[in-house]
Amino acid sequence: QVQLQESGPGLVKPSETLSLTCTVSGGSVIIDSYYWSWIRQPPGKGLEWIGYIYYSGTTNYNPSLKSRVTISVDTSKNQFSLKLSSVTAADTAVYYCTRDRNSGDYMDVWGKGTTVTVSS
Amino acid sequence: QSALTQPASVSGSPGQSITISCTGTSSDVGSYNLVSWYQQHPGKAPKLMIYEVSKRPSGVSNRFSGSKSGNTASLTISGLQAEDEADYYCCSYAGTSTYVVFGGGTKLTVL
Numbered sequence: 001q002v003q004l005q006e007s008g009p010g011l012v013k014p015s016e017t018l019s020l021t022c023t024v025s026g027g028s029v030i031i032d033s034y035y036w037s038w039i040r041q042p043p044g045k046g047l048e049w050i051g052y053i054y055y056s057g058t059t060n061y062n063p064s065l066k067s068r069v070t071i072s073v074d075t076s077k078n079q080f081s082l083k084l085s086s087v088t089a090a091d092t093a094v095y096y097c098t099r100d101r102n103s104g105d106y107m108d109v110w111g112k113g114t115t116v117t118v119s120s
Numbered sequence: 121q122s123a124l125t126q127p128a129s130v131s132g133s134p135g136q137s138i139t140i141s142c143t144g145t146s147s148d149v150g151s152y153n154l155v156s157w158y159q160q161h162p163g164k165a166p167k168l169m170i171y172e173v174s175k176r177p178s179g180v181s182n183r184f185s186g187s188k189s190g191n192t193a194s195l196t197i198s199g200l201q202a203e204d205e206a207d208y209y210c211c212s213y214a215g216t217s218t219y220v221v222f223g224g225g226t227k228l229t230v231l
Contacts, residue, residue: 047158047166047209047222060219096165104213104220106156106171113165 002027004097004111012091012118018084022097022111029078030055035100037107038071038082040093048093052100053080087118123148123221124210131229137198140226142210143191148221150191154213157186157195160225161206169208170195197228205230 008020022036029036037052051061053071061069065084073080084091095116099109125143132138142149142157149155155173158166168177170186173193183198193212197204210223 046224047211049220049222052219060216062219063217101171103216105154106168106211107158107166108168108171108177110165110167 002099002109004099004109006095006097006111006114008114008116010115010117012087012116013120014088014118015086018082018087018091018116018118020082020095020097020114020116022080022082024078024080024099028075029073029080030075033102035103036071036073036080037098037100039096039098039107040091041096041113042090042093050082050084050095052103089118092116092118123214124212124223126208126210126223126226128224129227129229131231132197132200133231134200134202136200137196138200138228139197140195140208140210140228142193142195142212142223144193144212144221145191148191148212148214148218149188149193151215152213153188155186155188155193156211157184158209158211159204159206160209166209200230202230204228 003025005023012018035052038050051071053059068085070083094113096113097111098107157170160166173188174186185196207225209225214221
Protein backbone atom coordinates (compact mmCIF):
# COMPACT_ATOMS: atom_id res chain seq x y z
CA GLN A 1 0.00 0.00 0.00
CA VAL A 2 0.99 3.64 -0.35
CA GLN A 3 3.42 4.90 2.27
CA LEU A 4 4.74 8.41 2.88
CA GLN A 5 8.02 9.40 4.49
CA GLU A 6 9.02 12.92 5.47
CA SER A 7 12.65 13.98 5.47
CA GLY A 8 14.59 17.16 6.13
CA PRO A 9 16.49 19.12 8.77
CA GLY A 10 15.18 18.85 12.31
CA LEU A 11 16.57 22.23 13.32
CA VAL A 12 16.13 25.52 11.46
CA LYS A 13 17.32 28.96 12.51
CA PRO A 14 14.88 31.85 12.87
CA SER A 15 14.34 33.85 9.66
CA GLU A 16 15.63 30.97 7.52
CA THR A 17 13.68 28.65 5.23
CA LEU A 18 12.31 25.29 6.36
CA SER A 19 12.57 22.64 3.64
CA LEU A 20 10.99 19.19 3.81
CA THR A 21 10.47 16.41 1.29
CA CYS A 22 7.87 13.66 1.26
CA THR A 23 8.74 10.45 -0.59
CA VAL A 24 5.87 8.35 -1.86
CA SER A 25 6.36 4.58 -2.01
CA GLY A 26 4.01 1.79 -3.01
CA GLY A 27 2.22 4.07 -5.44
CA SER A 28 2.63 7.11 -7.67
CA VAL A 29 2.11 10.81 -7.08
CA ILE A 30 0.57 10.78 -10.53
CA ILE A 31 -2.91 9.61 -9.64
CA ASP A 32 -6.21 11.18 -10.50
CA SER A 33 -8.40 12.53 -7.71
CA TYR A 34 -5.72 12.51 -5.05
CA TYR A 35 -3.99 15.57 -3.68
CA TRP A 36 -0.81 15.75 -1.62
CA SER A 37 -0.82 17.93 1.48
CA TRP A 38 1.38 19.15 4.28
CA ILE A 39 -0.13 19.41 7.76
CA ARG A 40 1.59 20.48 10.95
CA GLN A 41 1.02 20.07 14.67
CA PRO A 42 2.74 22.38 17.17
CA PRO A 43 3.76 20.73 20.45
CA GLY A 44 0.67 19.89 22.50
CA LYS A 45 -1.65 21.52 20.00
CA GLY A 46 -4.00 20.60 17.17
CA LEU A 47 -3.60 20.06 13.45
CA GLU A 48 -3.18 22.81 10.87
CA TRP A 49 -3.39 22.33 7.11
CA ILE A 50 -0.51 24.10 5.33
CA GLY A 51 -1.23 23.45 1.67
CA TYR A 52 -1.61 20.90 -1.10
CA ILE A 53 -0.36 20.11 -4.57
CA TYR A 54 -1.85 18.02 -7.38
CA TYR A 55 0.47 16.05 -9.66
CA SER A 56 -0.23 18.56 -12.42
CA GLY A 57 1.36 21.26 -10.26
CA THR A 58 -1.84 22.94 -9.11
CA THR A 59 -1.42 24.26 -5.58
CA ASN A 60 -3.55 25.72 -2.81
CA TYR A 61 -2.24 27.20 0.42
CA ASN A 62 -3.64 28.08 3.83
CA PRO A 63 -4.40 31.81 3.57
CA SER A 64 -2.64 32.44 6.90
CA LEU A 65 0.63 30.98 5.57
CA LYS A 66 0.29 31.70 1.86
CA SER A 67 2.92 34.43 1.70
CA ARG A 68 5.60 32.10 3.10
CA VAL A 69 4.71 28.69 1.62
CA THR A 70 5.77 26.94 -1.56
CA ILE A 71 4.85 23.34 -2.35
CA SER A 72 6.30 21.59 -5.37
CA VAL A 73 6.19 18.11 -6.89
CA ASP A 74 8.87 16.03 -8.62
CA THR A 75 7.08 13.27 -10.46
CA SER A 76 10.36 11.71 -11.63
CA LYS A 77 11.38 11.13 -8.02
CA ASN A 78 7.85 10.43 -6.77
CA GLN A 79 8.24 13.19 -4.21
CA PHE A 80 6.65 16.45 -3.18
CA SER A 81 8.24 19.17 -1.09
CA LEU A 82 7.49 22.02 1.30
CA LYS A 83 9.34 25.28 1.72
CA LEU A 84 8.33 27.68 4.50
CA SER A 85 10.26 30.92 4.59
CA SER A 86 11.06 33.41 7.34
CA VAL A 87 10.39 30.90 10.10
CA THR A 88 9.94 31.79 13.75
CA ALA A 89 9.56 29.76 16.92
CA ALA A 90 5.83 29.56 16.15
CA ASP A 91 6.68 27.29 13.22
CA THR A 92 8.11 24.65 15.55
CA ALA A 93 5.94 21.58 15.00
CA VAL A 94 5.65 18.03 13.79
CA TYR A 95 5.15 18.21 10.04
CA TYR A 96 3.13 15.50 8.29
CA CYS A 97 2.68 14.81 4.63
CA THR A 98 -0.63 13.27 3.61
CA ARG A 99 -2.56 11.92 0.66
CA ASP A 100 -5.96 13.54 0.28
CA ARG A 101 -8.89 12.00 -1.53
CA ASN A 102 -10.45 14.43 -3.99
CA SER A 103 -10.10 18.03 -2.85
CA GLY A 104 -10.77 18.29 0.84
CA ASP A 105 -12.58 15.00 1.27
CA TYR A 106 -10.31 13.12 3.66
CA MET A 107 -6.66 12.30 4.36
CA ASP A 108 -6.33 8.55 3.99
CA VAL A 109 -2.55 8.14 4.16
CA TRP A 110 -0.24 9.96 6.57
CA GLY A 111 3.50 9.97 6.94
CA LYS A 112 4.95 9.29 10.38
CA GLY A 113 5.79 12.95 10.78
CA THR A 114 9.03 14.81 11.30
CA THR A 115 9.79 17.25 14.09
CA VAL A 116 11.14 20.63 13.10
CA THR A 117 12.43 22.99 15.76
CA VAL A 118 13.08 26.63 15.02
CA SER A 119 15.86 27.87 17.25
CA SER A 120 19.13 29.70 17.03
CA GLN B 121 -8.29 28.99 18.42
CA SER B 122 -9.40 26.14 16.15
CA ALA B 123 -12.05 26.61 13.52
CA LEU B 124 -14.11 23.65 14.76
CA THR B 125 -15.02 23.29 18.42
CA GLN B 126 -14.55 20.01 20.26
CA PRO B 127 -14.67 19.22 23.98
CA ALA B 128 -11.18 19.10 25.42
CA SER B 129 -11.77 15.75 27.05
CA VAL B 130 -14.25 12.94 27.43
CA SER B 131 -14.07 9.73 29.40
CA GLY B 132 -15.85 6.44 29.72
CA SER B 133 -15.51 2.98 31.20
CA PRO B 134 -14.77 -0.13 29.18
CA GLY B 135 -17.86 -1.35 27.39
CA GLN B 136 -19.62 2.01 27.56
CA SER B 137 -20.36 4.38 24.68
CA ILE B 138 -19.15 7.95 24.31
CA THR B 139 -19.87 10.70 21.83
CA ILE B 140 -17.54 13.50 20.79
CA SER B 141 -19.10 16.58 19.25
CA CYS B 142 -17.58 18.86 16.64
CA THR B 143 -19.27 22.20 16.08
CA GLY B 144 -18.57 24.35 13.06
CA THR B 145 -20.50 26.86 11.02
CA SER B 146 -22.66 27.07 7.92
CA SER B 147 -19.43 27.65 5.96
CA ASP B 148 -17.93 24.28 6.78
CA VAL B 149 -19.71 21.46 8.65
CA GLY B 150 -23.13 22.80 7.81
CA SER B 151 -22.48 23.12 4.09
CA TYR B 152 -20.69 19.93 3.18
CA ASN B 153 -20.99 16.24 3.99
CA LEU B 154 -17.20 16.11 4.06
CA VAL B 155 -16.51 15.63 7.74
CA SER B 156 -13.77 13.22 8.74
CA TRP B 157 -12.45 11.99 12.08
CA TYR B 158 -8.89 11.03 13.00
CA GLN B 159 -7.51 9.06 15.93
CA GLN B 160 -4.05 9.94 17.22
CA HIS B 161 -2.15 7.94 19.79
CA PRO B 162 0.74 9.69 21.59
CA GLY B 163 3.75 10.14 19.36
CA LYS B 164 1.96 8.68 16.35
CA ALA B 165 0.47 10.07 13.17
CA PRO B 166 -3.28 10.57 12.95
CA LYS B 167 -5.32 7.70 11.50
CA LEU B 168 -8.50 8.11 9.47
CA MET B 169 -11.46 6.61 11.33
CA ILE B 170 -14.53 8.15 9.63
CA TYR B 171 -14.95 10.01 6.35
CA GLU B 172 -17.83 11.73 4.58
CA VAL B 173 -19.64 12.08 7.93
CA SER B 174 -20.42 8.42 8.54
CA LYS B 175 -18.35 6.11 6.34
CA ARG B 176 -15.71 3.79 7.77
CA PRO B 177 -12.49 2.94 5.95
CA SER B 178 -11.72 -0.72 5.52
CA GLY B 179 -10.22 -2.12 8.71
CA VAL B 180 -11.81 0.35 11.12
CA SER B 181 -13.99 -1.27 13.76
CA ASN B 182 -17.75 -0.88 13.41
CA ARG B 183 -17.71 0.36 17.00
CA PHE B 184 -16.88 3.73 15.46
CA SER B 185 -19.72 5.67 13.86
CA GLY B 186 -20.32 9.23 12.73
CA SER B 187 -23.26 11.52 12.18
CA LYS B 188 -24.12 15.14 11.50
CA SER B 189 -26.92 17.52 12.31
CA GLY B 190 -26.79 21.08 11.10
CA ASN B 191 -23.43 22.61 11.98
CA THR B 192 -22.46 19.84 14.43
CA ALA B 193 -20.88 16.51 13.62
CA SER B 194 -20.46 13.69 16.12
CA LEU B 195 -18.26 10.65 16.59
CA THR B 196 -19.62 7.80 18.69
CA ILE B 197 -17.50 4.98 20.01
CA SER B 198 -19.43 2.05 21.41
CA GLY B 199 -18.11 -0.80 23.51
CA LEU B 200 -15.14 1.27 24.69
CA GLN B 201 -11.83 -0.56 24.83
CA ALA B 202 -8.55 0.45 26.44
CA GLU B 203 -6.96 0.79 22.99
CA ASP B 204 -9.46 3.54 22.10
CA GLU B 205 -7.72 5.90 24.52
CA ALA B 206 -6.29 8.58 22.24
CA ASP B 207 -6.83 12.07 20.89
CA TYR B 208 -9.58 12.50 18.30
CA TYR B 209 -9.75 15.28 15.74
CA CYS B 210 -12.61 16.26 13.47
CA CYS B 211 -12.02 17.88 10.12
CA SER B 212 -14.34 19.52 7.61
CA TYR B 213 -14.02 20.80 4.07
CA ALA B 214 -14.53 24.57 4.11
CA GLY B 215 -14.44 25.67 0.50
CA THR B 216 -11.80 26.06 -2.16
CA SER B 217 -9.79 28.78 -0.41
CA THR B 218 -9.81 27.61 3.19
CA TYR B 219 -9.81 23.96 2.03
CA VAL B 220 -10.08 22.14 5.38
CA VAL B 221 -10.39 23.13 9.02
CA PHE B 222 -9.70 20.97 12.06
CA GLY B 223 -11.10 20.82 15.53
CA GLY B 224 -8.86 21.39 18.51
CA GLY B 225 -8.92 17.73 19.45
CA THR B 226 -10.56 15.70 22.22
CA LYS B 227 -8.64 13.52 24.62
CA LEU B 228 -10.51 10.29 25.28
CA THR B 229 -9.71 8.57 28.55
CA VAL B 230 -10.86 5.01 29.14
CA LEU B 231 -11.29 4.70 32.89
